[in-house]
Amino acid sequence: MKNNLSKIALFLLLGAILYSCSLVKRVPEGQHLLIENTVMVDGKKEKSETILNQLYQKPNSSILGYRLRLQMYNLARKSPEADYQLWLEKNPKRHKFLADLLSEKQVQRLGQSFFVSGASTFLKKTGEPPVIIDSTKVQKSRNRLLSYYFNAGYFNNKITYKIDTLADKRGKVSYDIKLGTPYIIDSISTSIKTEALDSLFQRTKNQSLIVKNKQYNSQDFIDERKRIATHFRNNGAYYFQETNIEYDVDTVATNHKAHVDILIDDRTIKKGDSLVKVPFKLYTISEVNIFTGNTHNKSKQKVADSVSYNNFNIYSSDKLKYKPKALTDAVFITKGSKFSDFRRQLTSRSLSNLRVFNYPNIEYEEDKNDSTGTSLIANIILSPRKKFTFNATADFMHSNIQDFGILGSAAVSIRNLFRGAEILEIALRGNIGSSRDLANPNNVFFNISEYGADVKLSFPRIFFPLNTDKIIPKNTLPTTQMSIGLSRQQNIGLDKESFTGILNYNWNPKRNTNIRLDLVNLQYVRNVNPGNYFSVYHSSYDRLNSLAHVYNTNPGNMDAEGNLTIPDGTTNFTNEVLGGQTSLTQNDGDYFAIRSIEERRIRLTENNLILATNVTYTKSSRTNINDNDFYTFKTKLESAGNMLSLISKLEKQEEDIYGRKKFFNVEYSQYLKGEVDFIKNWDLGGKQVIAARAFTGLAIPYGNSNSIPFSRSYFGGGSNDNRAWQSYSLGPGRSGGLNDFNEANFKIALSAEYRFNIFNKLNGAFFADAGNIWNVFDNVTDEESVFEGFKSLQDIALGTGIGFRYDLNFFVIRLDVGFKTYNPAKEMKERWFRDIVPNRAVLNIGINYPF
Structure with missing residues (x-):
């Protein structure tokens, strides 16, 4: 053992030496590779990205301390084409042989090929040349720091620098900053020539960003200039510009006090060949x-x-x-x-x-x-757009259920339909896809298909019988959408037909705030092949079939190999057990298991009628697509079934044997659902971002329902959730994902990512995903699946991994590899780190970032 440790230590030491030497491979003699900048401010080390960004030279970029791009650059040959020519000249016979075989022209072009020079060109372009310490740039960095702190009010700051040359052609640069006493704004006066502007200024004087007793900061003066100009131009000063505002700051012999005078002269206009001053007018x-x-x-x-x-x-x-x-x-x-x-x-x-x-x-x-x-x-x-627009699209897609899909659509838009700027959109869509999660007895690659039609009518206002301008004013840019959709889905399984009808309103009470109200959200889902349930949900069939081997007494339920036939055998066996025709009683655990399988089958094969109302509130601080320091808050509240419940009471409808009421012979769903989703990004600079997400959602059935419809329930796992588990394979609770599609009505999801740039458009990420789903307040009683308060938080799963993202500008292709770091489905002592092995990794391919 000791001998092995010695070998490992020697190997690591040799690797460190080789790595260290390779860093300075391209550093000329007498020069030094910059490995560190140190900025000391009044004796304290400054780590602020804002301050470090003032420096003209920074060490080569690194990923967790490893300078990947520098190493790539060092791997490239300096002049591959010249090396190729030397290689030919060293052996004239070889040169002649190649010329006879290819021709002299082709031999010369070979020197420009990827195999000779292309690889080196790629490495140089992708990598980073070594950052050589340049005293001129160090001096420029000092001057920039002087200016930065001067603008922050330290008018008498002093900065020195020192270049430390180290062994092996390395070096460090340190900057020592003595700030001195900052200047404080002591008095503020104004001189505004135009009386009308002076009156406007006095109205918002208390909103000024230049405040007495505040430390001088030039950014406050820039922002105050913008504030004043904006205020004036929003109150009639058509010809006023920011450049009309000047400042006179007196700091001479004031004992570190700054006296500020805000100067706004009259407007300058050209009159004949002369320039004259005239007061600004409010238009x-x-x-x-x-x-x-x-x-x-x-x-x-x-x-x-x-x-x-x-x-x-x-x-x-x-x-x-x-x-x-x-x-x-x-x-x-x-x-x-x-x-x-x-x-x-x-x-x-x-x-x-x-x-x-x-x-x-x-x-x-x-x-x-x-x-x-x-x-x-x-x-x-106003320049009108075309009244009729036809659009056809084809796209590739990836989702939590679909590993790969091809989507096609054809749509026509009719603008200004009723002369009120309404837009009618009619679309036909179809999609074929492949999923590893669905039953596929014939091993067909495209085992999912869906086609449908949608009609949507949009109004650029609130379309409602009553006037809503006082509640939702026009300046919130309200819109109304009415839409209906029909679709049919075939997935070598249950197959589904669905109808949706939505009436929703959108408005923006503030620039970065959006409210969406679905006044009517109707969904009807019909399962076309409910008898195919056990062909789709393999795990349910396997559990039922294993119990049939023990308790089945009817040979007609089994095939020649002794397995339950689908659907007659499974149906008959379940009915016989629940009807008391076998040896099982209601006190037996296996009786309970069979009853649970049947209850789940009924739930997932029953038709759904959902009439809901929901409201979604979204607020974001993101200013543009390049803003990587922002938050997004989203919350949603949905209520379903209340209107239908009221109608059923008014019509005095009778309940069925299960205590349920129906519309058009379909039980309607009744529940209350709430969600909160919060995302926060921190920009660390240097294309490094930390992103975090927290989500929780709860749907509570009541009245006409004791469970949540499958389409409104929650699942865990997948490329946009916990990436160490496949879609629908996590939970509920610590049950271990026994079903093919595991879902529940309560969810907690937490995610964090450290994102960084590898080179050019290739980015990487280290991530951690935590969360799970549970059943609560519904008809599930299995202790392993039910949320039982704080003690159930120990069932939160943790997945960690690494991701790679390639930015194509209009979207990002994402590859994430997740490992089950904490698996609540296992015994307590085996939950941590037992699945962090390559053959148990989960590969996720996605489009754009997960959150």
Whole structure:
């Protein structure tokens, strides 16, 4: 054993030496590889990414300390084509042989091939050249740090640096910063020449970002300039710009006090050959013109139709095709209101939201009929999109159930259907796919198919009998959608036919906040082949079949090999057990097991009628697609069956033998469901991000139901959940996923990822997923599946792994490998780390990030 340890230690030592030497392979003699920057601020080490980003040189990037891209660069040959020529010159016979075989031209082109130079080119392009310490760049870094701290109020800061050269052509750079005493804003005064602007400034003076007794920071001055300009331009100052604001900061002999004077001069205009100063004016909108049709300009000479409506003038180059209200409801620039950038931006968003026009053009011009010169005419130019649009798509897809699928659709859109900017969309869709989780007796690759049709009608307003403007104002950009859909699914299993009908409303009370209300969400699902249940759910059949070998007394239930036939044998055997025709009694555990199998069969093969209402609230702090420091909060509340329950009571419907009521001979579902989903990203800089997600959901059946419909229940595992388990294979609880498709009505899911860039568009991630599903408040009584309070939290599964993601700009291809780190299905002493072996890894292929 000692001898083995010595060999391992020697191997590790040799590896470390070789790694260390390879780092400086491309570092010239007399120069040094930068391995570390140290910034000391008043004796304390500064680790802030903001400060370190001020430096012009940073050490080569690393992944957990390993400088992969530098090593890749070092693997490349310096001049592969020159090496190739030397190789030919060393052996003229070899050169002649190749020339005779290929021709001299081909021999020369071989030097440019991937095998000779392509690999090195790829390694150089993908890798990173060594960062050589450059004293000029070190000096520039010092100057940038000086400027950074100066802008933060440390006007007298002092910075020195030191370059430490180490053995083996390595080096470190340290910066020592003495901040000194910061300057504090002591007094603030204003000098605003235009009286109207001074009056506006005084209204929001208490919102100023330049505050007395606050440390000087140049960013506050930049932000305050934006705040003042925005406030002025939203209150009529059409010609005002940020550049009209200047600051005079006095710090001379003030004992580290800064006296700030905010200066806003009058407007400069050209009068003849001279520049003169005139006061800024606050403009009022005197006229709003909306131009539509086939015109791209505001020429009234080309108008064929016009109408005045609610103080708006609407012009069209041909017959007006829009109801005036449909256009004016989307315009927030109104006659008699002050000029406002905010109203212009809101109008632009609202008109774009109609989806019947291209991006609008909004222009202003001074009203020449106003003798005071304080009026503006707003011209809104709208270019209609095509009334009919046909779109056909084909796509590849991956989901928690479908390993691979091909999706195709054909859709036609009809815009401005009723002249109110409504949009009718009619779509046909079809999809074939492959799933390892479904029964596939003939081993067919495409064992899933689905086809259907959808019709959706969209209104750019709240479509409701009562006026909702006070509750949901127009500036929240409300929309209404009515949709119906029909589909049929074939998966060599139960097969399903479904009908959906949805009436929903969407609006945005704030820029990054969305509310969706599904007033009506109707779903009817019919199982076409319920008799095929045991051909699909193999685990249920295997358990029932093994019990039949012990308790079955009817030979007619079995085939020639002694197994239950499907469906007659399974049905007869279950009925015989539950009817008391076998030796099993209700006190036997196997009787309970057979009854549970039958209850699950009935639940998963029964037709579902769900009439629900739900509301979803979403809030995000993300500003754009490149923002990697944000949060998203989403919560949803859904109630189903209450309307049907009320109708059944009014009609005094009778209950069936199970105490259930039906509509159209189908039991309707009744439940209450709530979900909370929170995602947070932290940007660490250098293309490194930590992302975390917390989700919990609970659906409680009541009234006409004692369980949740399969389509509304929760499952665990899969590429967007716990990636160490396959879809539907985790839980419930510690039961071990005995069924083919395990689901329950309570779920907890927690995930965290450390994301980093490997090179170019290839990114990596280390992840940990925790969570499980349980049954609670329903008809499941199995202790291993039921949530029993805090003690059930020990059944939370943990999966860890590594992922690779390739960014194609418009979407990300994701490959994740997960390992069962803590498996609650095993005995307590065997739960940790027993499955972290390659042959038990779970491979997940996904599109885009998991959360």
